[in-house]
Amino acid sequence: MLASRVLSALSGVRYIRAVPSLAATMSTTTTTHELAPGYSYDTLAISRPSQHVFQVNINRPKNLNAMNKAFWREIREVFEQLGADSECRAVVLAANGRMFTAGIDLGEMADIGGMVMGDDDVARKARGVMPIIAAYQASFTALEKCPKPVVAAVHSACIGGGVDLICAADIRYCSDDAWFQVKEVDVGLAADVGTLQRLPKIVGNESLVRELAFSARKMYSSEALKCGLVSRIFPNYESLVSGAVEIATTIASKSPVAVQTSKAALIHARDHSVQEGLDYIATLNMMMLQSEDLRLAAMAAMSKEKPTFSKL
Numbered sequence: 436m437l438a439s440r441v442l443s444a445l446s447g448v449r450y451i452r453a454v455p456s457l458a459a460t461m462s463t464t465t466t467t468h469e470l471a472p473g474y475s476y477d478t479l480a481i482s483r484p485s486q487h488v489f490q491v492n493i494n495r496p497k498n499l500n501a502m503n504k505a506f507w508r509e510i511r512e513v514f515e516q517l518g519a520d521s522e523c524r525a526v527v528l529a530a531n532g533r534m535f536t537a538g539i540d541l542g543e544m545a546d547i548g549g550m551v552m553g554d555d556d557v558a559r560k561a562r563g564v565m566p567i568i569a570a571y572q573a574s575f576t577a578l579e580k581c582p583k584p585v586v587a588a589v590h591s592a593c594i595g596g597g598v599d600l601i602c603a604a605d606i607r608y609c610s611d612d613a614w615f616q617v618k619e620v621d622v623g624l625a626a627d628v629g630t631l632q633r634l635p636k637i638v639g640n641e642s643l644v645r646e647l648a649f650s651a652r653k654m655y656s657s658e659a660l661k662c663g664l665v666s667r668i669f670p671n672y673e674s675l676v677s678g679a680v681e682i683a684t685t686i687a688s689k690s691p692v693a694v695q696t697s698k699a700a701l702i703h704a705r706d707h708s709v710q711e712g713l714d715y716i717a718t719l720n721m722m723m724l725q726s727e728d729l730r731l732a733a734m735a736a737m738s739k740e741k742p743t744f745s746k747l
């Protein structure tokens with residue numbers, strides 16, 4: 436069925452689905468919390484599972500959360516919105532339906548093909564494609580640019596663009612049934628929205644990354660834990676999401692100044708030398724050490740009371 440849809444998309448012929456499959460309409464996992472007011476998206480469901488914690492669920496369960504154009508736009512918008520929302524201190528990224536995501540929406544791949552059709556000069560067509568790729572990249576870099584830590588909670592399949600997406604998160608958890616696939620070579624692409632750039636730094640094993648990227652073989656949860664792609668495995672979806680919300684809630688209880696400065700310093704350190712990283716954090720802390728959070732956290736530690744931090 437998927438193959439006919441892709442073929443029809445690439446050939447421009449409209450594909451009509453004859454019989455709805457039970458599997459495609461089944462939704463085994465859904466958001467259980469009330470939707471967050473002010474966060475209205477077509478492909479994402481946003482809720483607030485605990486104080487200062489927001490949960491972003493990819494919400495195209497009938498299409499196995501395949502990433503369509505609206506998704507690429509909205510995932511960037513929501514992380515920009517959350518980054519600017521002082522009520523938010525940590526984010527859980529999960530998904531509704533039976534899989535985390537089946538990757539890019541193959542029905543819309545024709546649009547990408549369409550960009551390079553025509554008789555125009557190759558350099559001129561290429562110039563037109565560049566900002567489009569940059570926009571796709573910006574969609575996931577938005578997770579990294581969001582100052583609030585992002586905890587990805589992956590269940591079942593995380594394919595292609597899904598791996599790109601979670602590589603931009605700060606913390607990755609998965610359920611026992613999770614599997615990961617750098618599948619781009621199977622659709623004739625070199626992954627260009629973050630996997631090839633971030634995954635080697637996450638797992639610290641170039642040989643493994645090349646094996647995954649060149650072969651598109653599946654990597655199951657136990658191997659993902661062993662290589663460091665995820666830091667915890669949970670027995671099922673419910674325990675996964677509650678584990679992710681629990682760590683996000685702990686993070687949200689800390690000084691937002693300290694947490695957000697730590698995120699900025701860690702991302703900077705990944706991309707720079709140790710000395711450049713030390714210089715960067717010294718410059719940041721010239722300001723941040725003057726924050727009231729330092730005094731509040733120190734007093735709370737002394738008195739063994741829970742500190743309350745103001746909005747950031």
Ligand SMILES: CCC/C=C/C=C/C(=O)SCCNC(=O)CCNC(=O)[C@H](O)C(C)(C)COP(=O)(O)OP(=O)(O)OC[C@H]1O[C@@H](n2cnc3c(N)ncnc32)[C@H](O)[C@@H]1OP(=O)(O)O
Nearest residue numbers: 436437459498499501537538539540541542595596618619
């Ligand atoms: C510049 C661009 C940057 C981004 C690049 C990103 C690249 C990538 O993501 S590459 C990877 C692309 N994804 C795939 O190749 C996966 C394709 N899907 C599958 O292999 C299977 O569907 C899967 C193993 C995930 C699940 O198989 P299962 O038998 O359990 O379900 P299906 O009956 O196949 O699917 C159920 C319905 O979901 C639709 N669907 C699945 N994947 C996609 C997709 N990627 N795009 C669009 N739609 C998808 C599928 O057509 C079924 O729908 P329906 O026919 O209406 O029931």
